[in-house]
Amino acid sequence: MDDLRISGELLDFIGESPSMFHTAHNLSQRLEAAGFTRLRESEGWRLEPGRSYYVLRNNSSTLAFRIGEEVDARSCHFQICASHGDSPSFKVKSVGELAGPGGYLRLNVEAYGGGIDGSWLDRPLSLAGRVLVREGSRVVSRLFAPDRDLLLIPSVAIHMNRDVNKGMAFNRQVDLCPLLSAGELKRGALDALIADDLGVSPEQVLGRDLFLTNRQPGLVWGAEREFVSSPKLDDLQCAFVSLEALLASENPRTVSVLACFDNEEVGSGTKQGALSTFLRDVLLRVCLGLGGGNEDYLRAQARSFMVSCDNAHAVHPNHPELTDDENHAWLNQGIVVKEAANQAYTTDAFSRSLFAAICADAGVPVQAFANRSDSAGGSTLGNLSNMQMSMHAVDMGLPQLAMHSSFETAGVRDTAWALQALAAFYGTNVQIDEADAVTLG
Structure with missing residues (x-):
């Protein structure tokens, strides 16, 4: 083969x-x-x-x-x-936005499965899943996976955590909230972003099962092309x-x-x-x-x-x-x-x-x-x-x-x-x- x-x-x-x-x-x-x-x-x-x-x-x-x-x-x-x-991933909660501190807008997520938490930090991320949309008398399921990176979970700088290389235990409620905006977007932006991608109004978005996703393309690599990573x-x-x-x-x-x-x-x-x-x-x-x-x-x-x-x-x-x-x-x-x-x-x-x-x-x-x-x-x-x-x-x-x-x-x-x-x-x-x-x- x-x-x-x-x-x-x-x-x-x-x-x-x-x-x-x-x-x-x-x-x-x-x-x-x-x-x-x-x-x-x-x-x-x-x-x-x-x-x-x-x-x-x-x-x-x-x-x-x-x-x-x-x-x-x-x-x-x-x-x-x-x-x-x-x-394994992180699922966006029903009330999915965290406003602040300052002008930051983050997403409120919880772990789905037993993932390696640190592997999700400091890499561009996006969202994918399904959205339930009201269309007249019907509520229909739509796939959602925008073709762009929207989020990132930043590490704490080593200058602020000198012991980071001795091992890091992440608090999933505190340390793993992805950053969506530094101030340009306000609360309500998540459903507005979803609605815009799906071509509907934010009021039509009734429910969502959305997960963080790593859009980094998989690749074959190595001097002899022995490995596949994805x-x-x-x-x-x-x-x-x-x-x-x-x-x-x-x-x-x-x-x-x-x-x-x-x-x-x-x-x-x-x-x-x-x-x-x-x-x-x-x-x-x-x-x-x-x-x-x-x-x-x-x-x-x-x-x-x-x-x-x-x-x-x-x-x-x-x-x-x-x-x-x-x-x-x-x-x-x-x-x-x-x-x-x-x-x-x-x-x-x-x-x-x-x-x-x-x-x-x-x-x-x-x-x-x-x-x-x-x-x-x-x-x-x-x-x-x-x-x-x-x-x-x-x-x-x-x-x-x-x-x-x-x-x-x-x-x-x-x-x-x-x-x-x-x-x-x-x-x-x-x-x-x-x-x-x-x-x-």
Whole structure:
């Protein structure tokens, strides 16, 4: 594969996805261009084998599926790649302006997810998300992402904080309020700015879900062009490769599913998160749409497999001691399968072996990751989605540095490795016999 070309396409995808709402819109446009038909949860569905469809929930989570030509209700099973479209940031509060001191106008924000706070300072920022606008008798949702930098969170000068290089603990109520104006703008300017961008009056702006966004373009860099750096690699790198793998593969004997959930960074416990009924609701309706019933759905679920796709930590060049001595990952050496004894990841011996066999057949190198036994690790969406729809699943990701920074780094080869692995997964007919055996057709 052309690693540099794929990295360029990844960066284009991320640049078009400054918020989770834009990610869902971006996915929708690319799916429609590939022939997928949109379905609405509030309407009746007519499904046909050989056709492709997608569904949105809250305009921030996306489920797409392709029904194989040979699939019927009795033979149905699902092969799913699940990622998330949100990233750590700061959300503007409902009363979003802070006037003063002096003529300053700042924004009042709160943390969304567990980000590296210091990475947001001293860089131009903007806003992105959705705005609810009154249009006569209707209230409609509009995307908002102005093509300019509007904000900056300034550091305190070292002359005023001599201990800054000894470590800085930020007070999010005090230290992380972005500066909007030095005096030219007054209270009310935020909604006026939004309204002007959307071509409406400020009075029409009724609500907003807006987040700080880093508009610094991603890039491939290094003397040998080994690295790719960008905002939101976690987890838009996995969302991108899942989409491209789905579009590049064909499998007449399964229902191939892409899930890109919102709110993973804050626990997934929303109507559009991985812990919601979204996946279960859609896949149940697929079984019903193929002429099956609840029994067929439960049988399909037992035969199904999920790849939970969320990035993994690479060994840090300055702090290798932070990772396990043996279960660790390196940039540009292949995808990562993540495992944890506390079940924070879905991987077990059965799912690892199944996925490793597919990757081996596809010629994709696989690395193993586990947390140090004396430190707590993170979790992701796979085990949460399994609380609503139980199936065999494996957690995989791409190795990266500076996870949850406003600007993250990965290896250029690994995006191509992941695309190759997930396309092979979608293209393989995975036939599961409980936890006894699996046949890869």
